[in-house]
Amino acid sequence: MENNNRPVGVFDSGLGGLTTVRELRAILPNEDIIYLGDTARVPYGTRSRETILRYAHQDLSFLERFGVKFTIVACGTVSSVIVGESSFSKSHCTGVIEPAVNAAVRSTKNGRIGVIATGASVRSQSYEKLIRSAMPEAEVYSKACPMFVPLVENGYTSPESVPTLAIAREYLEPLAESGIDVLILGCTHYPLLADVIKKVIGDGVKLISSGAEAAKAAKLRMETMGLLSSASSPGSIRMFCTDSPELFRENARHFIDTSGISVDRCSVEM
Numbered sequence: 199m200e201n202n203n204r205p206v207g208v209f210d211s212g213l214g215g216l217t218t219v220r221e222l223r224a225i226l227p228n229e230d231i232i233y234l235g236d237t238a239r240v241p242y243g244t245r246s247r248e249t250i251l252r253y254a255h256q257d258l259s260f261l262e263r264f265g266v267k268f269t270i271v272a273c274g275t276v277s278s279v280i281v282g283e284s285s286f287s288k289s290h291c292t293g294v295i296e297p298a299v300n301a302a303v304r305s306t307k308n309g310r311i312g313v314i315a316t317g318a319s320v321r322s323q324s325y326e327k328l329i330r331s332a333m334p335e336a337e338v339y340s341k342a343c344p345m346f347v348p349l350v351e352n353g354y355t356s357p358e359s360v361p362t363l364a365i366a367r368e369y370l371e372p373l374a375e376s377g378i379d380v381l382i383l384g385c386t387h388y389p390l391l392a393d394v395i396k397k398v399i400g401d402g403v404k405l406i407s408s409g410a411e412a413a414k415a416a417k418l419r420m421e422t423m424g425l426l427s428s429a430s431s432p433g434s435i436r437m438f439c440t441d442s443p444e445l446f447r448e449n450a451r452h453f454i455d456t457s458g459i460s461v462d463r464c465s466v467e468m
């Protein structure tokens with residue numbers, strides 16, 4: 199018999215997974231949430247597959263200590279490399295790839311889908327392969343944007359920021375010319391750059407937040423599995439990070455209101 203009132207675990211290399219927490223909070227307000235941001239080792243996207251897998255196992259084990267009933271891998275990079283990895287049990291865990299791809303395929307009118315993500319995610323071709331299997335006629339335009347994560351982690355998210363806009367132009371102008379009508383923000387940090395991205399790519403392109411789509415998919419899965427909390431009052435949120443909690447809190451406020459939320463430093467290395 200499952201205990202439905204156990205927490206939902208969410209993890210990311212840093213702050214990006216808070217885009218998932220924000221959505222989860224909006225659609226399942228009574229769930230308790232444990233969040234882990236591995237801020238001491240962010241970014242993951244520039245590392246090898248082996249290293250990312252090792253980090254991911256450590257992050258998952260950390261959350262399991264809290265008896266989580268379901269885990270959301272709120273990191274596009276980890277989600278990309280765990281595709282086909284049996285150690286990430288499918289039934290109680292979701293990544294961001296499939297939810298984001300499903301939303302993109304539903305939304306596109308012209309079959310031209312853009313994907314922006316970290317270098318590791320783009321190299322894995324996980325988004326691209328899944329789009330092609332869901333929509334064989336789709337034209338997929340992928341672009342790695344490795345500078346976006348450090349910009350977000352350091353709070354450079356305004357469309358008025360000259361360096362951010364210059365970097366966004368460098369990455370996105372070719373995509374803007376490809377005629378895509380949907381763009382998957384394949385890294386959970388990127389929704390914070392939505393205004394910058396829109397400024398370069400135009401308002402006519404629908405942006406899909408992989409983190410938010412993962413929260414929606416998790417809700418459906420938990421519903422089907424009978425795992426939704428029976429609580430009738432708002433759930434608690436506890437956050438952990440592997441580097442300074444003060445810095446985490448300072449930057450997290452760009453993603454979510456952290457007042458009243460405890461942020462503690464932890465170690466995930468085994």
Ligand code: DGL
Pocket residue numbers: 210211212214215240241242243244272273274275276316319347384385386387
């Ligand atoms: N939020 C992570 C992702 O979705 C950031 C990746 C990184 O740490 O490089 O890919």
